[in-house]
Amino acid sequence: MKKELLSRYIKITSIIICMFILLIIKIFIIQKDYENETMPTIYKGGNQTEKISQIDYQVYDYSGKNIVSLAKKYILVIEVNAFRMNNVKDSQEGLLAFNYIMKSQYPDFSLDDIVNKNGKLYFDKLDAESYEKLKDLTKVIKGIYVYNYDCVDNKDAWKIENILTLINKDKSKNINSTSQVNDSLEKNILNTVRGNKDNIISLSLNSKGFYSKETYGIDDNNLNPQLTLDEEWQQKIRDVLNRKLFSKLPNIGVAIVESSTGKVRVLAQKDESKPNILIGATGLGFPPGSIFKVVDEITAISENKLDLSKKYVCNGVLCKKNGKPHPHGTLNLNEALRVSCNEAFSQLGASLGYENIMSMCDKLGLFSKVLNLNDEAAGVRAEKISGMNNISIGQSLNVTPIQMTAVINTVVNNGVYIKPTILEGYKDNKNQFISLDKPKSINILDSQSALIIKNQLKDVVNNGSGVKAQVSGVEIGGKTGTAEGTSGNDIWFLGYFKMNNKYYSMVILVPNLIGTNDDGDSYGGGNTAAPIFSQVVEAIK
Known part of the structure; x- marks a missing residue:
């Protein structure tokens, strides 16, 4: 019985080792044309900007407390051209860890598929633990970055707080459609906040292909309803x-x-x-x-x-x-x-x-x-x-x-x-308040x-x-x-x-x-x- 277990253990271990070796070989083959230590000139000084919130305003109660119920999305972005610059000699351990984490979240994830695509690829169904691990890997893997995205928790969509928050998703639609009341409170709020700028995060791409220097942009002039x-x-x-x-x-x-x-x-x-x-x-x-x-x-x-x-x-x-x-x-x-x-x-x-x-x-x-x-x-x-x-x-x-x-x-x-x-x-x-007329x-x-x-x-x-x-x-x-x-x-x-x-x-x-x-x-x-x-x-x- 012990011999059978030992034999089975050896076989499983051998399979795992073979899989890792194949992965390393695959990465090496994929990257044989990308041995550069630095990014081509076209990528130097590049920036990426991402919207970090579903809505561009807060909703406050009478005391100034933010009452919007938000849920976090954890997002990874792969900028493929920069990602191709990873050198297997320098990034072997990081790439293996990256592949393992991504497969735990996306079973069909494939490095082959990634490097054969172009542009930016978004992965927005990460759990918090994987997000934190990937955040560490942005320091050793080129062409990837992560960020949080705040979305309105609409589980209780009929909470009054949510009724006056979820209107922003219709921002690009005709507010005067048959589904809307022309003089509704929602329309008045939407018209007031229409000029608000998105809340964003900007990331700089250095000459080595790593994204760093995160900066956040939240406009001081954005207006927020106070209930x-x-x-x-x-x-x-x-x-x-x-x-x-x-x-x-x-x-x-x-x-x-x-x-x-x-x-x-x-x-x-x-x-x-x-x-x-x-x-x-x-x-x-x-x-x-x-x-x-x-x-x-x-x-x-x-x-x-x-x-x-x-x-x-x-x-x-x-x-x-x-x-x-x-x-x-x-x-x-x-x-x-x-x-x-x-x-x-x-x-x-x-x-x-x-x-x-x-x-x-x-x-x-x-x-x-x-x-x-x-x-x-x-x-x-x-x-x-x-x-x-x-x-x-x-x-x-x-x-x-x-x-x-x-x-x-x-x-x-x-x-x-x-x-x-x-x-x-x-x-x-900036905490400047604009009051409304008193009710009749x-x-x-x-x-x-x-x-x-x-x-x-x-x-x-x-x-x-x-x-x-x-x-x-x-x-x-x-x-x-x-x-x-x-x-x-x-x-x-x-x-x-x-x-x-x-x-x-x-x-x-x-x-x-x-x-x-x-x-x-x-x-x-x-x-x-x-x-x-x-x-x-x-x-x-």
Whole structure:
């Protein structure tokens, strides 16, 4: 047995030795006409320039932190004319190592093929370990060089950060094509950065045929979009959404807006490989369900029809619990909002009328794009024929979460609507900042009327359907919502919280849920979205 193993070992060793000898002979034959110690005059002082980044700008959050998620490509370039100048006498060991490394990455790699070609040959599927080894070999092998190339990691293509980064790949295309919106935010960014110069690396070729003296070129005048996002909050919230506690929820969206300025601080969702639900991407938006009752109240106050002493009777025709009638009895509008009574608000909606409610929706920015992103949904306006019973409780119409943050902004801002924005301005590579115009604002309510609704929303969290949104020591108000969608129920919580003497508006959306939770209850705003609201506030407070 030992003799057989020894014999096999000798045979294998002999084969390997023969292969190396053949390789050396092959290199020697290939190079018999290229014994020069130095490069011909035509190659002296040559330079190579390579683009080192997929995009020619950075994307910053509000604090100036670069938020582009980049992946590295490791690239080897062989300049064939220079490579032919390698002398087998001087480079035997290096060429053998080079061939071995390249074959480990490209099994079909052949030195015969290389020297019979012309120009530059690119190999861009190297791993990091091979790249480092090849980098060392550039000192002993002529005509090769390596560099890193930064490309956008589009694994989570629907992250808002990536949506505003991947636009650069369309730079050479007609931005006004049918796939683009003429006045989209992407187009505006692209037009601003169109004059940016590529980030490059330059390498000098010396008279011996080796590439050296790397220099990098990043133009100081290149403009970089600065967003309103808080990347630290973004990451904390993504961690929350991926907790085991929410493992049975396929997707969750969270949008947070600084109420007084309309600046979007967070747009994050659990599954960012799927179309961004916060902007209603590639769709029509979502039915808001009972969070639309806040719009009813704003409309009622503006029309002087909010009578908080009036009594409404709920017989359970429109109010259900786990699929069964759930009458609330006699209650006023404060109590109706606290328990989210559909029948009381359908009666309120009937008294307001279709035109008044739709007019208020327009003032609050519903049924129109907010951030003006190419794939953002505008929503769907309710048709009068749908009936006020449905419209008043947020059915028969579609909105997006980012639209609904502005509704809460209006309540918190003493009745002033401020359109949410995500682009702060542009910063060049010398740190000079160019700010944009402030977003539009409209007076919708007087401050006293806004305070009435704000206190009602606080009562919903303290004593009503939103109790699971509570966070100790934090002022919170909000409204729960459950809407019948096309492929399941859409679960909402729309609210505000106060932190560091600032108010923030936040919306939670859990789309397309079917079935019941672990307690056997139907998924709803109070038992599903409100707890997420609480966990998010806890994570960032």
